[in-house]
Amino acid sequence: MPDDKIHIYLMPGMAANPSIFDGIKLPQETFALHKLEWFPPEKGITLSEYANQMCKKITHENPVLLGVSFGGMLVQEMSRYIATSKIIVVSCVKKQTELPKKMLFAKYTKVHKLLPTGLVNNVELLAKYAFGETVTRRLKLYEQYLSIRDKYYIDWAIDNIINWDQEEPPKNLVHIHGELDAVFPITNIKDCITIKKGTHTMIIHRARWFNEHLPAIILEEGSSI
Numbered sequence: 001m002p003d004d005k006i007h008i009y010l011m012p013g014m015a016a017n018p019s020i021f022d023g024i025k026l027p028q029e030t031f032a033l034h035k036l037e038w039f040p041p042e043k044g045i046t047l048s049e050y051a052n053q054m055c056k057k058i059t060h061e062n063p064v065l066l067g068v069s070f071g072g073m074l075v076q077e078m079s080r081y082i083a084t085s086k087i088i089v090v091s092c093v094k095k096q097t098e099l100p101k102k103m104l105f106a107k108y109t110k111v112h113k114l115l116p117t118g119l120v121n122n123v124e125l126l127a128k129y130a131f132g133e134t135v136t137r138r139l140k141l142y143e144q145y146l147s148i149r150d151k152y153y154i155d156w157a158i159d160n161i162i163n164w165d166q167e168e169p170p171k172n173l174v175h176i177h178g179e180l181d182a183v184f185p186i187t188n189i190k191d192c193i194t195i196k197k198g199t200h201t202m203i204i205h206r207a208r209w210f211n212e213h214l215p216a217i218i219l220e221e222g223s224s225i
Helices: 047-057 070-078 101-109 123-131 136-145 151-162 207-219
Strands: 006-011 031-035 064-068 086-090 173-178 193-195
Touching: 006 070, 006 207, 047 070, 064 070, 070 086, 070 151, 086 207, 173 207, 193 207
Parallel strands: 006 031, 006 064, 064 086, 086 173, 173 193
Antiparallel strands: none
8 A cells, every 4th residue: 555644754952852742743644753863973973974874764755854953953954865845944043144143153262162061961951052941940841851961962963053054945944933932033033934932942832833733834835935
């Protein structure tokens, strides 16, 4: 029997595991969800090389790639290696000029090399890096989501975010962004679907919005920006 479902691969953000997508439920007769996970980067590997390795985990032709935050950057890099029907990035940027000024400043001063990433087992600190939020009220929740505590991976991820140099996004890209995103402020973002009061963690806290709107976004021809 031919497989006529639309296959969607979900890539979580920095240090996060696929449980951030647990609230995403799409009609199973049309869509099949596949959750990707970060694996430890080899020493010295570039983001592009890492993306090429991640593509080996894609087992369907012309999938939809959906990435959150740093995972959104990764799926854009992956689209250089495999054909995709659509790329959806959430709480992310799609080119270098959308990075906030503090990250561009870090790129030239290397100040991010001084971040105390050795404290990654401190979930509050890790959540500040990954989600841009102070998480005292939700500490147990974020302990569940932020399970990748490897210092080399965190250093590698921060460095690749700050030094990302994409100038033009892929043609078939849709960008969904929250107006209250603290990591990538929307003031720098152009051409996106805006979610009112959406934060950097809206894939978790606003799952209902995604469940209601993702099917149409995926199925609509020419809905890319």
